[in-house]
Amino acid sequence: xxxxxxxxxxxxxxxxxxxxxxxxxxxxxxxxxxxxxxxxxxxxxxxxxxxxxxxxxxxxxxxxxxxxxxxxxxxxxxxxxxxxxxxxxxxxxxxxxxxxxxxxxxxxxxxxxxxxxxxxxxxxxxxxxxxxxxxxxxxxxxxxxxxxxxxxxxxxxxxxxxxxxxxxxxxxxxxxxxxxxxxxxxxxxxxxxxxxxxxxxxxxxxxxxxxxxxxxxxxxxxxxxxxxxxx
Numbered sequence: 001x002x003x004x005x006x007x008x009x010x011x012x013x014x015x016x017x018x019x020x021x022x023x024x025x026x027x028x029x030x031x032x033x034x035x036x037x038x039x040x041x042x043x044x045x046x047x048x049x050x051x052x053x054x055x056x057x058x059x060x061x062x063x064x065x066x067x068x069x070x071x072x073x074x075x076x077x078x079x080x081x082x083x084x085x086x087x088x089x090x091x092x093x094x095x096x097x098x099x100x101x102x103x104x105x106x107x108x109x110x111x112x113x114x115x116x117x118x119x120x121x122x123x124x125x126x127x128x129x130x131x132x133x134x135x136x137x138x139x140x141x142x143x144x145x146x147x148x149x150x151x152x153x154x155x156x157x158x159x160x161x162x163x164x165x166x167x168x169x170x171x172x173x174x175x176x177x178x179x180x181x182x183x184x185x186x187x188x189x190x191x192x193x194x195x196x197x198x199x200x201x202x203x204x205x206x207x208x209x210x211x212x213x214x215x216x217x218x219x220x221x222x223x224x225x226x227x228x229x230x231x
Contacts, residue, residue, distance in 0.1 A: 021061035024054055028062060032071055032082055033169045035135070039084040043072070069163045071170070083170060087220055090171050094216040096164050101145060101212070102205050104152045111199030117147040122193050125186045134178035141182055142169065144189045148208075171219055174226040181222055185215060 028048075031037055049059045063080050066072045073083045085093075125140035142165050149161045175181045188211045195204035 020054060020058050021065065024052060024058060024062035025065040027052065028066060029069070029071065029166055032066075033166050035169075035173050037082050038173050039082050039170050041082045042078075043080045043082065045080075070167050071163075083167075085167070085171050085223075087223060089167070090220055090223055091216065093164055093168050093171075094212055094219075097145070097161075097168075098209065098212050100157060100161060100164075101148060102209055104149055104157070105196075105201050105205040105208055108151060108196075108201050111196075111201075113151060113196055113199075115151075115193065115196055117150065118144065118193055118196070121147050122186075122189050125189060129183060129186055132179075134182055137186065138169075138172050138178060138182040141185055141189065148192075171223055175219075175222050176226060177222075181218060185211065 028037070028043075037043065043063070045056055045059055049056055052059070054062075063072055063074070067074055067080070070089075071083060072080050074080050121140055121144035124143060125137055128134070128136035128140050146158075146161060146165055150158055172178070172181065188207065192204050192207050192211070195201070195207060
């Protein structure tokens with residue numbers, strides 16, 4: 001045991017740095033998801049490190065974590081940038097969503113299900129729509145699907161999909177008409193919720209599958225139009 005413990009005292013300092021880097025990555029992930037740093041933005045180490053009051057090493061570790069999550073990209077001799085997704089990226093994101101989200105619904109077991117958080121996400125979307133806040137409606141839609149995944153009760157699945165949803169937001173930020181992108185899916189969220197409240201997971205899975213196919217088609221259409229206009 002003495003040999004196994006050798007050097008751990010020196011490693012204790014890493015715990016604080018790692019924890020700080022994770023907290024910084026959480027902040028930056030939220031900022032990226034909210035559109036404060038749009039796709040293609042170069043992230044300045046000096047500016048961000050100064051604003052957050054963290055060391056260059058801590059910030060670089062946070063950048064590394066977010067690069068692993070595919071939210072950032074490091075370009076040699078140029079710096080760190082918020083990723084600009086390709087159409088292939090978007091298609092892969094939706095492929096992952098379909099695999100995970102539909103499997104979660106399929107594996108729910110016997111009703112009744114704990115749907116309070118899912119219902120709250122639907123209400124969050126209704127409020128955003130009433131206020132005409134289409135960006136917030138997009139956030140509510142993401143919350144709905146995150147809480148749908150959470151019904152599986154799997155921390156690993158939640159962590160995986162947190163990264164997938166954050167990456168999806170990069171594509172959403174390119175939308176020139178967020179209302180058209182997000183509003184149609186509020187009613188679909190409500191349909192899925194009602195199916196689950198009725199204990200009909202087969203219908204809920206069918207609705208979800210069609211939802212994801214249609215959403216992919218719309219996001220790719222918007223994405224291609226925007227990228228083409230910028231090109």
